[in-house]
Amino acid sequence: MNILKYLTTKKPKQTKNLCAMKIFGKIYTVVLSIMLLNYPQVYAQEISPKTLKKIKATEIRLDENNGDGVFIARGKKSKKWGMFQAWSQNDVTQMIPMQYDSIDFFGFNAELTGVWNSGKVGIYTSPWSFDEDASQTIPCLYDDYKIFNVERTVYDGMGHYKKYITYVAVKKDNRWAWIDWITGELKTDFIVDLKNEKMPYPDFEQKTMM
Incomplete structure (x- = not known):
């Protein structure tokens, strides 16, 4: 009809x-x-040979899960990977410098991700969360990392409420420990075997502002 x-x-x-x-x-x-x-x-389509030339890269890999113009690129001279975001051929922003053997893409709304050198991982904070203060906060010293969203009671000056806070555990010699991902300070010993047990509830306050 x-x-x-x-x-x-x-x-x-x-x-x-x-x-x-x-x-x-x-x-x-x-x-x-x-x-x-x-x-x-x-x-x-915007990540063209012109974009590669502009950032002096020889290879790129797209973040196809988020589809927000983020990609990692391998430097022509350093042979190391960095992370960028492209909104057009003339608008490319560096998020993580070309200093790493590999880089994990940020998860959706994630505050941090892993950066790798010589088989060891460190933590780099998100420019979306920390703007110009985004940086590598944990050196590449650990075998692996895991991100946990932990529910905690927080106080905002007016009252208490429940909120999920990002916590990070790192692995060394097949054991896991909590680490403060802002300061890089280990908060527990490496005693947890995640194959057979869960991480204990963290007894420290994880700050999320740098």
Whole structure:
């Protein structure tokens, strides 16, 4: 049936409005779906040979999970990897310098990620969370790391409330320990075997501001 004819056919006012809303809703859903499917591709197309030349890189790898223009690039001279975000060919921002053998992409809304050198991992904080203060806060000394979202009671000056706080555990010699990912200070000994047990509830306050 012709949509225009269907909408203009005499019907009770409420019925006509309801039909129009349903049709508009379906059209909007289709258009939005197409936009979301193409969203990561827009940024992939922008990372061109011109962009590689601008950042002096020979190789890139896209963050295809988030689709937000983030990619890691291997430096032409250093042969090390760094992280960047490209919104266009002329708008490329460095997030992590080209100093690492490999870099883990940031998770969704994550405050930190892992950076690797010589098979050891350190922690680098997110520019989205810390702006120009983002930096490597834990040196590349550990065998692995895990991020935990721990529910804690916090006080904001007006009252107490529940909030999930990011905590990090690091691995050494097959044992795990809590570490303050802002200061790099180990908070426990390496005593936990995560294959057979869980990390104990952290008994220290993890600051999230640098």
